[in-house]
Amino acid sequence: xxxxxxxxxxxxxxxxxxxxxxxxxxxxxxxxxxxxxxxxxxxxxxxxxxxxxxxxxxxxxxxxxxxxxxxxxxxxxxxxxxxxxxxxxxxxxxxxxxxxxxxxxxxxxxxxxxxxxxxxxxxxxxxxxxxxxxxxxxxxxxxxxxxxxxxxxxxxxxxxxxxxxxxxxxxxxxxxxxxxxxxxxxxxxxxxxxxxxxxxxxxxxxxxxxxxxxxxxxxxxxxxxxxxxxxxxxxxxxxxxxxxxxxxxxxxxxxxxxxxxxxxxxxxxxxxxxxxxxxxxxxxxxxxxxxxxxxxxxxxxxxxxxxxxxxxxxxxxxxxxxxxxxxxxxxxxxxxxxxxxxxxxxxxxxxxxxxxxxxxxxxxxxxxxxxxxxxxxxxxxxxxxxxxxxxxxxxxxxxxxxxxxxxxxxxxxxxxxxxxxxxxxxxxxxxxxxxxxxxxxxxxxxxxxxxxxxxxxxxxxxxxxxxxxxxxxxxxxxxxxxxxxxxxxxxxxxxxxxx
Numbered sequence: 001x002x003x004x005x006x007x008x009x010x011x012x013x014x015x016x017x018x019x020x021x022x023x024x025x026x027x028x029x030x031x032x033x034x035x036x037x038x039x040x041x042x043x044x045x046x047x048x049x050x051x052x053x054x055x056x057x058x059x060x061x062x063x064x065x066x067x068x069x070x071x072x073x074x075x076x077x078x079x080x081x082x083x084x085x086x087x088x089x090x091x092x093x094x095x096x097x098x099x100x101x102x103x104x105x106x107x108x109x110x111x112x113x114x115x116x117x118x119x120x121x122x123x124x125x126x127x128x129x130x131x132x133x134x135x136x137x138x139x140x141x142x143x144x145x146x147x148x149x150x151x152x153x154x155x156x157x158x159x160x161x162x163x164x165x166x167x168x169x170x171x172x173x174x175x176x177x178x179x180x181x182x183x184x185x186x187x188x189x190x191x192x193x194x195x196x197x198x199x200x201x202x203x204x205x206x207x208x209x210x211x212x213x214x215x216x217x218x219x220x221x222x223x224x225x226x227x228x229x230x231x232x233x234x235x236x237x238x239x240x241x242x243x244x245x246x247x248x249x250x251x252x253x254x255x256x257x258x259x260x261x262x263x264x265x266x267x268x269x270x271x272x273x274x275x276x277x278x279x280x281x282x283x284x285x286x287x288x289x290x291x292x293x294x295x296x297x298x299x300x301x302x303x304x305x306x307x308x309x310x311x312x313x314x315x316x317x318x319x320x321x322x323x324x325x326x327x328x329x330x331x332x333x334x335x336x337x338x339x340x341x342x343x344x345x346x347x348x349x350x351x352x353x354x355x356x357x358x359x360x361x362x363x364x365x366x367x368x369x370x371x372x373x374x375x376x377x378x379x380x381x382x383x384x385x386x387x388x389x390x391x392x393x394x395x396x397x398x399x400x401x402x403x404x405x406x407x408x409x410x411x412x413x414x415x416x417x418x419x420x421x422x423x424x425x426x427x428x429x430x431x432x433x434x435x436x437x438x439x440x441x442x443x444x445x446x447x448x449x450x451x452x453x454x455x456x457x458x459x460x461x462x463x464x465x466x467x468x469x470x471x472x473x474x475x476x477x478x479x480x481x482x483x484x485x486x487x488x489x490x491x492x493x494x495x496x497x498x499x
Contacts, residue, residue: 005067005068008066008067010058011058011064011066011073012066012067012073013054013055013057013058014051014052014054014055014058014081014085014129015051015126015129015130017047017050017051017054018047018048018051018122018123018125018126018129019126020047021043021044021046021047021048021050021051021122022047022119022122022123022126024043024047025040025043025044025047025115025118025119025122026115026116026119028040028043028115029114029115029116030115038096040114040115040117040118041092041093041095041096041114041118043118044092044118044121044122045089045092045093047122048085048088048089048092048122048125051081051085051125052082052085055078055081055082055085058073059075059078061075061483061486062074063075063486063487063488064488065135065488066133069135069136069197069199070134070135070136070138070139071130071133071134071135071136071139072133072134072135072487072488072489073133073488074486074487074488075483075484075485075486076132076261076264076265076484076485076486076487077129077132077133078484079334079480079481079484080128080129080132080257080258080261081129081132083257083337083338083341084125084128084129084132084254084257084258085125086341087125087250087253087254087257087341087345088121088122088124088125088250088254090345090459090462090463091121091246091249091250091254091345092118092121093455093459094246094249094349094352094455094456094459095117095118095246096455097356097453097455097456098244098245098246098352098355098356099355099356100157100158100244100245100246100247100352100355117154117157120150120153120154120157121154121250123146123150124146124147124150124151124154124250124254124255125254126146127143127144127146127147127150127258128143128147128254128255128257128258130142130143130146131143131144131147131258131259131261131262132258132261132262132265134262134265135197135198135199135265135269135488135489136196136197136198137186137189137190137196137197137198137201138196140262140265140266141179141182141183141186141222143262144179144182144222144226144259144262145179147226147255147258148175148179148226148255151171151175151251151255152168152171152172152175153168154243154244154247154250154251155167155168155171155239155242155243155247155251156168156169156243157243157244157247158244161242163241163242164242164243164244165242166238166242167238167239167240167241167242167243168239168242168243170235170238170239171235171239174225174232174234174235175225175235178221178222178224178225178232179222179225181218181221181222182218182219182220182221182222182223182225183222184218185214185215185216185217185218185219185220185221185222186215186219188211188214188215188218189201189212189215189219189270192204192207192208192211192212192215198265198266198269198270198489199269199270199489201270201271202269202270202271202272202489204272207272209277213277213278213281216271216278216281217281219266220281220285223259223262223263223266224285226255226256226258226259226262227256227259227260227263227315227318227319228256228311228312228315229285229286229289229312229315229316229319230285230288230289230292230293230312230316231288233289233292233293233312233315236308236309236311236312237296237305237308237309239251239308240252240304240305240307240308240311241302241304241305241308241361245304245348245351245352245355246352248304248308248348249344249345249348249349249352252307252308252311252344252345252348253340253341253344253345256311256315257337257340257341260318260322260333260337263322264322264330264333264487265487267282267322267325268330268487269487269489279323279325279413280413282319282322282323283320283323283413283414283417285316285319286316286317286319286320286322286323286417287316287417287420288316289312289313289315289316289319290313290316290317290420290421290424291316291420291424292312292313293309293310293311293312293313293314293315293316294309294310294313294424294427294428294431295427296309296312297309297310297313297428297431298427298430298431300363300431301362301363301364302361302362302363303351303361303362303363303366303435304348304351304361306363306431306435307344307347307348307351310387310428310431310432311344313424313428314340314344314387316421316424317336317399317402317421317424317425318333318336318337318340318402320332320402320403320405320406320417320418320421321333321336321402321405321406323406323414323417324405324406324408324409324414325409326405326408326409327482327485328401328404328405328408329402329405329406330485331401331405331478331481331482331485332398332401332402332404332405333402334481334484334485335397335398335401335477335478335481336398336399336401336402338398338470338477338481339386339394339395339397339398339467339470340395340398342394342462342463342466342467342470343382343383343386343387343393343394343395343463343467344383344387345463346379346380346382346383346460346463346464346467347380347383347384347387349379349456349459349460349463350376350377350379350380350383350460352456353376353452353453353456353457353460354366354369354373354376354450354452356452356453356456357373357450357451357452357453358450359450363434363435363438364438364445365445366435366438366439367438367439367442367443367444367445368439368442368443368444368445368447369438369439369444369450370439370440371444371447372444372446372447372448372449372450373449373450373451373452375452375457375460375461376450376452376456376457376460377439377440378464379460379461379463379464380435380439381436381439381440382464382467382468383463383464383467384432384435384436385432386467387428387432388425388428388429388432389425389428390429392468392471393467393468394466394467394468394470394471395467397470397471397474399421399425401478402421403418403421403422406418406421
């Protein structure tokens with residue numbers, strides 16, 4: 001076992017580099033004395049670049065079990081590592097100019113907590129990587145809790161802001177309940193299998209169906225809370241509205257993607273294929289999540305709260321790929337998460353840039369934004385069109401693959417789910433159009449131009465460019481996602497030795 005652990009360290013390099021970078025940020029921040037956001041961000045970005053290089057260098061397309069099979073290093077994990085590194089980097093750059101991550105006191109801004117912010121986000125990135133790699137219930141639970149606890153802290157990062165503290169408290173309460181329910185479900189699976197390994201659970205012979213379904217449902221409470229699916233979504237609008245905007249942007253993409261990675265691992269590696277009730281349960285949850293998220297977003301007047309309900313709806317769309325239960329469905333999930341990274345982060349970056357420029361978060365304050373801040377308004381329009389799923393934006397191709405994967409399975413139920421997804425996309429156009437109407441067709445209450453920071457402008461430009469032009473590189477992306485759905489399990493045929 002010791003030799004196995006030593007051999008595993010080579011393929012655990014990205015996480016080790018992130019750990020060293022976190023210690024470096026905190027040590028330098030403590031020793032140097034005067035906090036400096038540029039110094040902290042430079043250390044964080046350097047760490048992420050090194051972690052990216054380590055991921056690429058040690059990725060050879062071979063699936064391996066590390067540390068006795070607790071986690072895996074396979075193409076599936078590598079895909080999500082790249083996604084998490086990109087998310088953390090974009091949010092880290094945006095936070096460099098965000099007032100929400102600077103401690104505010106009347107009359108001045110004090111940059112006292114930049115080191116802690118970057119250390120927390122990098123630690124959350126480690127947790128997300130472990131979630132995507134977990135092949136054991138114990139590791140799945142520990143990694144999910146690591147991400148959750150850090151998310152609670154980040155949500156309440158503005159300690160003197162009442163809404164931020166309220167968001168953190170609600171997040172903790174909902175998260176604690178969801179984790180307890182999930183842990184009980186895991187204990188049932190352990191009782192059935194006599195092991196916490198996903199493969200051992202998959203190998204259970206003639207399990208009592210009622211107990212197995214109950215255990216799966218209870219486990220989904222924890223997973224569903226992380227992706228904000230119905231009925232575990234209640235925390236999402238309040239937390240997204242109250243948390244600092246860079247944190248909201250981070251939570252809307254990173255932990256959500258990690259939750260879906262863990263869901264794929266769990267349902268693909270642990271649940272026997274002959275349990276036919278699982279697709280039905282997932283399908284009903286997906287339909288309810290899409291519908292509630294879109295309908296609840298219609299009457300929202302706060303932009304961040306509206307995007308929170310939009311995020312809930314998109315969790316429902318992504319669940320359709322899991323309902324499909326085949327390789328096409330998994331590939332569609334990976335493709336959609338890539339498009340979601342850029343179009344959703346782009347929308348939140350506009351909110352962040354406008355907030356830093358002195359604009360509020362209410363929809364009424366976005367009136368006439370097309371005249372006052374033409375470029376941010378254009379980026380918001382591009383991202384909203386893509387979130388709706390209109391061609392030729394990236395969101396259209398992502399939804400197309402999700403619906404196609406579902407329809408390829410055939411059957412009345414799958415066809416009905418695809419139709420519900422299409423109808424929900426049409427509904428989403430209504431509340432996204434409310435933002436567009438306010439920006440371009442309503443008279444502003446203030447005619448003064450709004451000047452966004454140049455760093456925000458560059459960041460928004462990248463999001464808009466990728467959202468518009470991803471179709472140019474769509475075929476290589478599809479091939480990459482297709483090659484990345486290979487996952488390691490001891491019962492699989494593609495097991496490779498570490499040595």
